[in-house]
Amino acid sequence: MFRRSTANGTAADQPGAVPASSEATQPSSGKGRPTRKRREAEAARRVPFIERATRGSRPSRAELYARREAMRRGEESALPARDRGPVRRFARDYVDARRNLAGLFLPLGLPLIILLNVPSPLIRYFAALLLYALIFAIIFDSIFLAWAVRRAAAARFPGEPLRGLGMYAVLRAMQLRRARIPAPRVRRGEKV
Structure with a gap:
């Protein structure tokens, strides 16, 4: 299997060897898009969590205070x-x-x-x-x-x-x- 070709034949003729043509018939499996550059991936990770969760719209201080008060009162919609x-x-x-x-x-x-x-x-x-x-x-x-x-x-x-x-x-x-x-x-x- 891991031998060099001999005078009588090649390594492909030995039992257990994979023919060279089978590798060419398998399709290449790619992801269909280019890989991001490193600086693009790091920039995407630097976005604050709240901004990622709300998709760009950050809640105001008054909204956060109102939500906290609703949680203190026990309103079902405001609770986690x-x-x-x-x-x-x-x-x-x-x-x-x-x-x-x-x-x-x-x-x-x-x-x-x-x-x-x-x-x-x-x-x-x-x-x-x-x-x-x-x-x-x-x-x-x-x-x-x-x-x-x-x-x-x-x-x-x-x-x-x-x-x-x-x-x-x-x-x-x-x-x-x-x-x-x-x-x-x-x-x-x-x-x-």
Whole structure:
């Protein structure tokens, strides 16, 4: 197969060799247009993402502010796809109606992290112990929240897809209540 021609014949006469005429009969497969120059490809990549997404029309500051306010109010048309639908609205209301340990991480965890840098070994020991206890309590509360939201949503919305609903609820619970978008519609302790 990989031999040179011999005195008796050529390499094409050997078994397993590809005849030269078969290569000429195959059509060339091109893309039908010339390749772009490098500077053209780089210039196309430099276009800002918002400009690419809206095809040249950039939203004004007032339009962006109006869209953000519509998201805060919870208008369905202004929400991203992950927040739309009655199941996600129920999960948001379920999270907003209960007290969550995950929301306490910043107010309680940050001072404990600062106490870890105190020179006293006793204070550092108790700060680390409390910080680990807080983290484990948040983990268990988040697991229970995800389970409870999925169970309540399955009972209220039979046949609806619940994929990712538990994680959606946990991530909302981790946010500070005032910073949640859309803003909470129910008070704490209210029945959902």
